Amino acid sequence: MLKAENLTYIYGQNTPFETKALDGADFSVSAGEFAGLIGHTGSGKSTLIQHLNGLLKPHSGRILLEGRDIWEKGAKMRGVRFAVGLVFQYPEYQLFEETVGKDIAFGPKAMGLSEAETDERVREAMEFTGLGADLAEKSPFDLSGGQKRRVAIAGVIAMRPKVLVLDEPTAGLDPSGRREILTHIQDYRAQTGAAVVLVTHSMEDIARVADTVTVLSRAKPILRGTLDEVFSRREVLTGIGLDVPAVTRVLLRLRALGLDVDAGAYTLEDAVRAVKAVRAC
Amino acid sequence: MDEIIRFEHVSYSYPTEVAAADKDGAASGSSEDRSVTPAPALNGVSLAVRRGETVALLGHNGSGKSTLVKMLNGMLTPDTGTVTVCGMDTGGDPLKIRQQVGLVFQNPDNQIVATVVDEDVAFALENLGVPPAEIRERVDAALRDVGMSEYKSHAPHRLSGGQKQRVAIAGVLAMNPTVLALDEPTAMLDPKGRVEVMETVRRLNAEKGVTVVMVTHHMNEAALFDRVVVMDKGAVALDGSPREVFRRAEELQALGLTVPQTVALAQALGLDAAPLTEEECADAIYHAYKGEPHC
Amino acid sequence: MLKDITLGQYFPGTTLIHRLDPRAKMVLLFAFITALLMANHPLTYGFVLLYLTVTVSVSRIKLSSLFRGLRPMLFIIVFTAVLNIFYTPGEPLVTFWVFKITAEGIERAAFMALRLIMLISATFLLTYTTSPLALSDALARLLSPLGKIRVPxxxxxxxxxxxxxxxxxxxxxxxxxxxxxxxxxxxxxxxxxxxxxxxxxxxxxxxxxxxxxxxxxxxxxxxxRCYHGGKGRTRMNQPHMAARDVWALTTSVALFAGVTVLGRLGWFLP
Known part of the structure; x- marks a missing residue:
């Protein structure tokens, strides 16, 4: 679906502040895949995702959307922006319209959709993000923090992107707000078959929702694969200051204590099952 | 008992127009109509904090945590009831009370005033009219206490989130406060920044005996405090040691909160325990299971 | 990208000019500009130009950087020069249609252009060698006597x-x-x-x-953090005028005095 090959990007080229934000980075996501992207601040995550919808142009390497180079001559960049929906960190700060409905309609209108089609998109996006229809006429500035965040996400979902990219969509929310947002994103993927790229610092979130994980460190991916493939390389993760989810750490310790438990469980539910399996056998 | 903070039957409602705009007050999930009937932000809160105690304040958005924190240094004063800090009513001389209670907020960018780190840390002391030589000394000491000495002539906007927040802490620490109150200081930080702030706060408590009240949404941070107070609808819902509070996972869930993963795992396995670390959790499970016959 | 914009074009450095007290530099610039405006003779112009040249070379600011700053002002400089060429009365050298070019005109145009270039260069030299923060702080301190007459x-x-x-x-x-x-x-x-x-x-x-x-x-x-306006406020950093500041100010006073005196006694000169 979306494939980035050998991307290199340098900030502040030819200045004393020159830094390589990406250094030969590969990344890909296929339709219906839920890809987690993890790494420290400054590892290149934000730079990478801004390449995915063409906001940044790589100094070398290319990005293929459904097999076509998005920077090739004659390609429509705005089309790329609509196909690859990017939700920035703290997206609620980009809201600007008088009403929630109008704000969500910004994307569809920019796509040149008809009034009726736009309304339909807005309604659908609000449903996906769990916003009651009665909110459409309210000012986005009167909403709670969590609701604003969902309006902003709806504004991107309304473009029905084939790839939905989110940069830490749960940052700063309380536990119930965090859970809610992740559930809505899962729903969007399940119902539309879109690919999702989730940037997060939380291994627990990754374990809950992602199919694959890419670990970035110092401007390039150092691990990539399924949850099992990545979480079984704990020494690589701890080497860059990350770790497997907390429940997995408990299971590993249980193994060290001599309990023959399967440490390949990353969510609470799986961990409970793994421990119970020891007893049940 | 050496009491530093005392809330007695404190109630407070925001003026109506503010209530609608107040971020924390209006942030609860689906109560869209709360601006129509403003519920009190605090409703008969009584609470006492001892000198040197560390208290984590939990609660979903809109539970009254932030209001409570702003009561600590007299930024807000109760409609009814009294708040006493270090023996002073918070309605008294604001400068005296604010020196006793240093307040740090969520967004580090919006509380740093100056363009150079040490000048920012000096801000409070300059306001208080402290002689320049003494300011210099106290600024250097505060920066040392938060581990930011080497950044003293840096521009704040070039620092990481965790570093900025430590500068903000140094900025109130320079006043030599008895209480350090922090309103979600880690919410906007990455994991590394969160650890930096937590370590700084705990060290200040251990080494300098500063009393700490901190709002957080991260349960694993709350587990590191002496005491956890859970707020709901403007009142104290649960209050006790992390172990006591996290044992009541169902009640917490009903209040829109979670428990640390280790507690959740132990409880899902039917253990009557609230292990706060992974080692504790593994040990508890191991001991519960090793007695059982293996196949 | 917007991020790359640097504010006020400050080139950090450690030269004498960089280390001067920003207040001294501001007074220096003021004295320089006054002297420049009073200069009315090739000799006094020469003094002012020499003073600027020495200052620039001490500051180690590249000439190319200074000229880059001049570029946006080029239009104004040329425009002023052209006006002076055509509108200065005197003996016409060349006449065509309604225009006439006089020797006085050419001389005046050259001086005007030089004056503007020096004025702009000196101002840029201040912003190139002083951080914006130090500048605003210095300005506030220089203006602080105004506080007595209730200027905030x-x-x-x-x-x-x-x-x-x-x-x-x-x-x-x-x-x-x-x-x-x-x-x-x-x-x-x-x-x-x-x-x-x-x-x-x-x-x-x-x-x-x-x-x-x-x-x-x-x-x-x-x-x-106990902010309650400027009343009773102290400052951690109390700037002190160093010997170099006094010396710099003395040179500027000398320049200013020299230009004034030579201007008054202009009839002494050839």
Missing amino acids: VHEFAMMMTIAMRFIPTIIEETDKIMNAQKARGADFETGNLFRRAKALIPLLVPLFVSAFRRADELAVAMEC
């Missing part, structure tokens, strides 16, 4: 400091919001003027909302 100098200085502090933050935020709206298909680059102005709404509204929110939070944070 402290408030002005505080505003300057906060503005300096938040400009990088707001620039970064502008970048971010712009990208976020571009991600939703916003187009800031094409269309006529009206369309482009309209396209700025999705950028400006969030920017203002955020600026107000920041202002609000900052005000609370300042109050929590």
Whole structure:
């Protein structure tokens, strides 16, 4: 679906502040895949995702959307922006319209959709993000923090992107707000078959929702694969200051204590099952 | 008992127009109509904090945590009831009370005033009219206490989130406060920044005996405090040691909160325990299971 | 990108000029400009030019950097020179149609251009060698006597400091919001003027909302740190005039006096 090959990007080229934000980075996501992207601040995550919808142009390497180079001559960049929906960190700060409905309609209108089609998109996006229809006429500035965040996400979902990219969509929310947002994103993927790229610092979130994980460190991916493939390389993760989810750490310790438990469980539910399996056998 | 903070039957409602705009007050999930009937932000809160105690304040958005924190240094004063800090009513001389209670907020960018780190840390002391030589000394000491000495002539906007927040802490620490109150200081930080702030706060408590009240949404941070107070609808819902509070996972869930993963795992396995670390959790499970016959 | 914009074109350094007290530098610039405006003879012009040349070479600011600063002003310089060439009365050298060029005109045009170039260069030299923060601080301190006649100098200085502090933050935020709206298909680059102005709404509204929110939070944070206006305030950094500042000021006074005296006694000169 979306494939980035050998991307290199340098900030502040030819200045004393020159830094390589990406250094030969590969990344890909296929339709219906839920890809987690993890790494420290400054590892290149934000730079990478801004390449995915063409906001940044790589100094070398290319990005293929459904097999076509998005920077090739004659390609429509705005089309790329609509196909690859990017939700920035703290997206609620980009809201600007008088009403929630109008704000969500910004994307569809920019796509040149008809009034009726736009309304339909807005309604659908609000449903996906769990916003009651009665909110459409309210000012986005009167909403709670969590609701604003969902309006902003709806504004991107309304473009029905084939790839939905989110940069830490749960940052700063309380536990119930965090859970809610992740559930809505899962729903969007399940119902539309879109690919999702989730940037997060939380291994627990990754374990809950992602199919694959890419670990970035110092401007390039150092691990990539399924949850099992990545979480079984704990020494690589701890080497860059990350770790497997907390429940997995408990299971590993249980193994060290001599309990023959399967440490390949990353969510609470799986961990409970793994421990119970020891007893049940 | 050496009491530093005392809330007695404190109630407070925001003026109506503010209530609608107040971020924390209006942030609860689906109560869209709360601006129509403003519920009190605090409703008969009584609470006492001892000198040197560390208290984590939990609660979903809109539970009254932030209001409570702003009561600590007299930024807000109760409609009814009294708040006493270090023996002073918070309605008294604001400068005296604010020196006793240093307040740090969520967004580090919006509380740093100056363009150079040490000048920012000096801000409070300059306001208080402290002689320049003494300011210099106290600024250097505060920066040392938060581990930011080497950044003293840096521009704040070039620092990481965790570093900025430590500068903000140094900025109130320079006043030599008895209480350090922090309103979600880690919410906007990455994991590394969160650890930096937590370590700084705990060290200040251990080494300098500063009393700490901190709002957080991260349960694993709350587990590191002496005491956890859970707020709901403007009142104290649960209050006790992390172990006591996290044992009541169902009640917490009903209040829109979670428990640390280790507690959740132990409880899902039917253990009557609230292990706060992974080692504790593994040990508890191991001991519960090793007695059982293996196949 | 917007992030790359550096404020006030400050080139950090450790030369004598960099280390001078910013207040001294401001007084120096003022004295220099006055001397420049009073210069009316090739000899006095020569003194002023020599003074500037020495200062520039001590500061190690590259001439190319200075000329780069001049470029936007080129039009004004040329325009002034041309006006002077054609509109100075005197013996016409060349006459065509309604225009006449006089020897006095050429001389005056050359002096005017030189005067403007020196004036602009000297000003740039100040901003190149002094951080914006030090500049605003120096300005506030120089103006502080005005506080006695109820000019709100402290408030002005505080505003300057906060503005300096938040400009990088707001620039970064502008970048971010712009990208976020571009991600939703916003187009800031094409269309006529009206369309482009309209396209700025999705950028400006969030920017203002955020600026107000920041202002609000900052005000609370300042109050929590015992801010209550300028009354009874002290400062941690009390600048002291060093010997080099006194020397620099002396040279400028000498220049100023020299130019004035030579100007008055102009009839002595050939």
